[in-house]
Amino acid sequence: xxxxxxxxxxxxxxxxxxxxxxxxxxxxxxxxxxxxxxxxxxxxxxxxxxxxxxxxxxxxxxxxxxxxxxxxxxxxxxxxxxxxxxxxxxxxxxxxxxxxxxxxxxxxxxxxxxxxxxxxxxxxxxxxxxxxxxxxxxxxxxxxxxxxxxxxxxxxxxxxxxxxxxxxxxxxxxxxxxxxxxxxxxxxxxxxxxxxxxxxxxxxxxxxxxxxxxxxxxxxxxxxxxxxxxxxxxxxxxxxxxxxxxxxxxxxx
Numbered sequence: 001x002x003x004x005x006x007x008x009x010x011x012x013x014x015x016x017x018x019x020x021x022x023x024x025x026x027x028x029x030x031x032x033x034x035x036x037x038x039x040x041x042x043x044x045x046x047x048x049x050x051x052x053x054x055x056x057x058x059x060x061x062x063x064x065x066x067x068x069x070x071x072x073x074x075x076x077x078x079x080x081x082x083x084x085x086x087x088x089x090x091x092x093x094x095x096x097x098x099x100x101x102x103x104x105x106x107x108x109x110x111x112x113x114x115x116x117x118x119x120x121x122x123x124x125x126x127x128x129x130x131x132x133x134x135x136x137x138x139x140x141x142x143x144x145x146x147x148x149x150x151x152x153x154x155x156x157x158x159x160x161x162x163x164x165x166x167x168x169x170x171x172x173x174x175x176x177x178x179x180x181x182x183x184x185x186x187x188x189x190x191x192x193x194x195x196x197x198x199x200x201x202x203x204x205x206x207x208x209x210x211x212x213x214x215x216x217x218x219x220x221x222x223x224x225x226x227x228x229x230x231x232x233x234x235x236x237x238x239x240x241x242x243x244x245x246x247x248x249x250x251x252x253x
Contacts, residue, residue, distance in 0.1 A: 005026070006026065008022050009028070014032050017133035026040050029046060029212065031049035032047075032051075033050075037055040037199070038056050050076065050081075051082065059073075061091050062132070063076055063113065066092060068071075073091065073224075080104045081104070089113055103121045103130045106122075113131050119140070122139065127145040135153045137158075143159070143161055153170070153175065155226075156173070158172065161178075164176070165188055169249045171249055172193060172237055177231055183212055204234055
């Protein structure tokens, strides 16, 4: 028997399976299905056409010692698949949010901690774990059992190899592997699959050579990128990402 709080706001066609618990002020959009035993706590907003599989827990309190009962929300967009036993926590602090965008595939036993921001078309394979305040940009691919340190940023169109720990920011378009983690090359397969032209890929490849294969330090490499790739949006995106990094970036090798 499921329990739905009388103040929860579910669209008429939302399908709720037996054993679910849906708390106060939860909002769930049209076309969403909720599997057996799912728990959705107060402060969660879920969009349209999401699949939430059995025993996922969404909107539980943060695993943060600073949390004192003043929590924000967990906001989930449209067309996401959230597989069984996934956990997604509300944000720490009033008027704050854990945010998951659209068209993401979050596989079984994954964890998205408080105050994370996950973009669109992200794939998290089984057991991938995001610490608090992690940001994951569009089309990132996080392989199985990858723990991501709090406050790390993962750029768009990246691929991280399975079972590897990531403690620094990973720039856009990167294929990261090995232990310790390093940037191997641009994520060529991911870029081609997502419609990047050969010209765009070649420019990213040249930029990576300057960043990771030259004898320049990061500051010098950025200056050279600005000189050689004026008004190139892909390279500008990399430069901006690095300039905003507080943890430093994963290096090549």
